Amino acid sequence: MTIRLQVDMDSVSDMLRSLTGRLQNLRPLMRDIGEIVVDHIKGNFRQGTAPDGTPWKPSVRALREGGRTLIDTGVLRNSFHEQPGRRSVLVGTADVRAAVHQFGARAGAFGTMDVLVREHVRRWRGKDVRVRAHTRRQRIPWGDIPARPFMPDPDHLPRILSEDIRKSILNFLWL
Incomplete structure (x- = not known):
C-alpha cells in the first residue's frame, strides 16, 4: 500500500510568513489574555469566591447591612485593567485597598x-x-482583615482560566 502526499509549498510558505509576522508583535494576543484575566477577576467578585472556587469569608458590612462582600460601591471590582505589551501583559489595579483584600492584614x-x-x-x-x-x-x-483573594496566582491558574487563555492563543495563531 502506498500513500502519496503532495504539499503546495506556496500555501505553506504564505502561512508560515503570516505566522512569523504575527509573532513579532503579540500585543493583540496579550490584550485578549489580559481581558480574559480581568473578566475572571470580575467573576470572582460576582461569585464571592477565590480563583480556586473557595468562598470568601463574609465581611462585617455585608452581614450587617446586607449585600455582598467586597462589593459596596463596585469601585474596587471595576478598577482592574490590562496593560498589554509586545510580549507580556500586566493586569492590576491602582486601588490601594486591593492588596489588603487579596492577602489580608x-x-x-x-x-x-x-x-x-x-x-x-x-x-x-x-x-x-x-x-x-x-x-x-x-x-x-x-x-x-481576612484574605479574600480575587487575582489568580500565575503559577497555579485555575483550569477554566488556563483553558480560556489556551483558546485565545490558538485563535491568534491560526487566524
Missing part, C-alpha cells in the same frame, strides 16, 4: 494613628457621664 499591621474622639455622653454605672473631647491611639487596621 492583621490588626495593627500598618501601625497606629491618633484619632479625635468628640465630646459625648456615656452611661457608666447607671449614670450619664460627660466625656470630654480627647485623642486616642488607634491601630490600623483596627481588626484583622
Whole structure:
C-alpha cells in the first residue's frame, strides 16, 4: 500500500510568513489574555469566591447591612485593567485597598494613628457621664482583615482560566 502526499509549498510558505509576522508583535494576543484575566477577576467578585472556587469569608458590612462582600460601591471590582505589551501583559489595579483584600492584614499591621474622639455622653454605672473631647491611639487596621483573594496566582491558574487563555492563543495563531 502506498500513500502519496503532495504539499503546495506556496500555501505553506504564505502561512508560515503570516505566522512569523504575527509573532513579532503579540500585543493583540496579550490584550485578549489580559481581558480574559480581568473578566475572571470580575467573576470572582460576582461569585464571592477565590480563583480556586473557595468562598470568601463574609465581611462585617455585608452581614450587617446586607449585600455582598467586597462589593459596596463596585469601585474596587471595576478598577482592574490590562496593560498589554509586545510580549507580556500586566493586569492590576491602582486601588490601594486591593492588596489588603487579596492577602489580608492583621490588626495593627500598618501601625497606629491618633484619632479625635468628640465630646459625648456615656452611661457608666447607671449614670450619664460627660466625656470630654480627647485623642486616642488607634491601630490600623483596627481588626484583622481576612484574605479574600480575587487575582489568580500565575503559577497555579485555575483550569477554566488556563483553558480560556489556551483558546485565545490558538485563535491568534491560526487566524
